[in-house]
Amino acid sequence: MQTETKTFFTIEVYNRRKWSDKYSCQYSTYEEAAERAHHLYLEHEKCGNINSVAEPIHACYRIKSTIIKTSILEL
Numbered sequence: 001m002q003t004e005t006k007t008f009f010t011i012e013v014y015n016r017r018k019w020s021d022k023y024s025c026q027y028s029t030y031e032e033a034a035e036r037a038h039h040l041y042l043e044h045e046k047c048g049n050i051n052s053v054a055e056p057i058h059a060c061y062r063i064k065s066t067i068i069k070t071s072i073l074e075l
Contacts, residue, residue: 002072009033011040012062021064030063037061 010024011033027033041057044050050060 001074004070004072006068006070008066008068010064010066011037012064013040014060014062019062030065033063037063 008026008028009030009032010021010026012019012021012024025036027036038057041050041061044060
């Protein structure tokens with residue numbers, strides 16, 4: 001039996017009382033995803049969409065880890 005494991009990370013955005021990753025990309029490391037979430041947060045703050053005093057980054061963005069495990073069985 002052969003087993004392959006793949007892990008990737010996505011950024012979830014809090015919008016209208018729910019978390020969504022509909023517009024998110026996949027990142028190979030947690031650090032890449034966290035850096036991108038930080039850039040998104042700063043961009044939204046500059047545009048006036050986020051008040052950084054009232055809304056910390058963890059209230060707007062979170063990183064989701066997904067692990068896909070594939071097993072191949074030969075008959």
